[in-house]
Amino acid sequence: MTQRRLIGYAFAIILGAASLPFAAAQSADYDFYKTRVQPIFLKHRPGHARCVVCHSGAGNGFSLQPLAAGTTDWTEEQSQRNYAVLSRLVAPGDPDSSPLLLHPLAPEAGGDPFHSGGRQFESRNDPDWQTLAAWVRQKPPVEYTNLKVLKGNSQLVGTMRSFNFALRSNCAFCHRPGDFASDANPMKTMARKMIEVAETLKTSLGDKNVTCYTCHRGEEIPRTAPVMRTAAP
Ligand code: HEC
Ligand code: HEC
């Protein structure tokens, strides 16, 4: 064996070893998801409709693969798709910025003010909520593939939640359900422009406190005039 080939092998081994922990972390994370997290979506929890009933093929951010007729669990391929979506509905390492944990949690326990599916978790002590939190805490970083203006934002999912609050929308107002990287929804392009609008305003006012909420105040299109009372006919 020539020296050059030896060096080549050594490099291959080093590179292999370097990429291995990440791949291993990803597959351990998937196993955790599949064996412990995903069953929660199918589970009959007393007093609650099951997540899968409303979220299978849903037109919001939490969109699960539809179960085939006559089946009670997802196929391996469907589980992987669900995993890809769910991995983007949480902030790795931070349960408190994760829509999956906060949206269905009772507001008194720090959850979002409103979920059409009700208070699925009355408290953070709920064992299923704890399992979701354990998953998020150990989750390795997710690789986002289509960031044009928010590259380097270390709190991407938290920023996305703030968009939801500012416009009182759900994730699918800007995203194609099931595919957060896609630009198919024109609202996403509009929102990219708006991020720049807000940045420009911050710079020109020298005010760091300009946010989407400054103009939107919980509405998809901000009011540009006061609402006038019309005289009774
Ligand atoms: C009775 C139907 C129903 C059930 C059951 C239900 N949800 Fe929902 N959920 C909805 C609807 C409708 C929306 C979209 C409107 C809204 O935000 O409330 C939603 C929104 C969400 C969102 C936010 C998605 C976004 O685009 O912002 C999350 C996260 C979520 N649900 C999690 C859950 C979890 C976890 C469960 C089970 C533990 C669950 N839901 C059970 C109806 C339901
Ligand atoms: C008002 C519009 C808007 C809402 C609502 C919104 N997003 Fe986004 N989202 C964007 C824009 C714009 C980008 C692209 C940012 C960029 O190009 O840097 C993005 C990018 C993302 C990405 C990165 C995808 C990739 O791989 O490139 C994820 C993940 C994401 N959003 C998740 C969410 C989640 C989860 C919600 C709901 C809690 C949400 N978004 C709500 C506008 C929105």
Ligand code: HEC
């Ligand atoms: C300076 C005020 C202002 C700020 C700040 C602002 N917006 Fe807007 N936004 C507007 C106005 C005005 C419109 C309506 C534009 C129109 O009618 O074409 C709008 C429209 C939008 C729309 C399209 C809604 C629709 O239904 O057509 C989206 C999406 C949006 N904004 C997202 C955001 C996001 C996300 C932020 C924060 C990053 C933000 N905006 C910050 C003023 C603002």
